[in-house]
Amino acid sequence: MNLAITGNRSAAGTLGKLSSRHGSRTQKRKTSASAKKTNARLDWKENIKFLFNCFMKALVIVIFGAGCFAGYNLFMESPYFKVDRVHFSGQGGIDKSELLELTGPIEGENILMLNLGQVSEQLASHPWIKRVSAQRAFPQSVQITIERRIPFVRIQLEKVYVMDNFGVLLQEDAPAFKNLPIVSGLSYKDAAPGDNVATEEMILGLKTMDYFNRHPYFEGNPIVKASLQGNNQIRFISKNENVAVAAALDSMSESLQKFMIVLDTMDDGGKDVEWFDLSFTNRVIVKHRTDPAAPGPTS
Structure with missing residues (x-):
């Protein structure tokens, strides 16, 4: 009997343990399910919060963009920023209407949107204009300051043109420029105002002419004509056409030094001299009017 009782108690205990374990598992399942429901509710709230934050950010961006667009349109259309006056200075005899034709419309344009670099570039295409400075006032x-080119000589091409000291053709010759020196002997086809026709030979010739005219000998009777003859020869003639100078371009520097010595040492200031020949490297040939064999300067 005792054994039977002992055996039943053991069985009952075992059943109790199993029941306890089963209850524990059930409780765990309930707890796990409850936690999942709680986590699901938390995840849903977090998602709603995230979406709301994204919506608010997007709304702020849209409002800001709309404000910027409205402000930009207001700025562009505001009469307060419309150009109502264009002031030119330094243009000399160039008519304002001619300048405005080059720039295109400026008045009525928004002052901050105006491309001043383009305006300056368009004006600089005018043959008489050397530099341009444009600024907003x-x-x-809009204030535009112009630096004009200075007429330096006349040059004989297919037509006679007025040219500045950089070799840029300014316009065709006119009576107003009759006192300017004239250069001939240069070959240049289809010339037009604005073209740069300078060559090394011509530049050297113009520098030499200027150098001559600084000497007291040519005071009152300056060199006013220069003729390029071939690739190496140049001939100068004075205003009164009674003095001529011939020179070789490739030995000009040495020849000028000797020529200055000759001018400084001539008797009576060289008043009877008709012809100077600097074409030789070792001497200067001087021909006087009293010499019947001496050619005239215009021959």
Whole structure:
């Protein structure tokens, strides 16, 4: 009997343990399910919060963009920033209407959106204009300062043109420029105002002419004509056409030094001299009017 009782107690204990384990598993399942529901509710709230934050950020961006666009349109259309006056200075005899034709419309344009670099570039295409400076004068004015080219000589091409000291053709010859020196002997086809026709030979010739005219000998009777003859020869003639100078371009520097010595040592200031020949490297040939064999300067 005792054995039977002992055996039943053992069985009952075993059943109790199993029941306890089963209850524990059930409780765990309930707890796990409850935690999952709680986590699901938390995840849903986090998602809603994230979406709301994204919506608010997007709304702020849209409002900011719309404000910028409206402000930009207001700025562009505001009459306060419209150019109502263009002031030119330094243009000399160039008519304002001619300048405005080059720049295109400026008045009525927004002053900050105006491309001043392009305006300057367009004006600089004019043959008479050397440099241009354009600046805004707030709120509604544009100031344009022009530096004109200076007429230096006349040059004989297919037509006679006025040229500056950089070799740029300014316009066709006119009576107003009759006192300018004239250069001939240069070959250049289809010339037009604005073209740069300078060559090394011509530049050297113009520098030499200027050098001559600084000497007291040519005071009152300056060199006013220069003729390039071939690739190496140049001939100068004075205003009164009674003095001529011939020279070789490739030995000009040495010849000028000797020529200055000759001018400084001549008797009576060289008043009877008709012809100077600097073409030789070792001497200067001087021909006087009293010499019947001496050619005239215009021959």
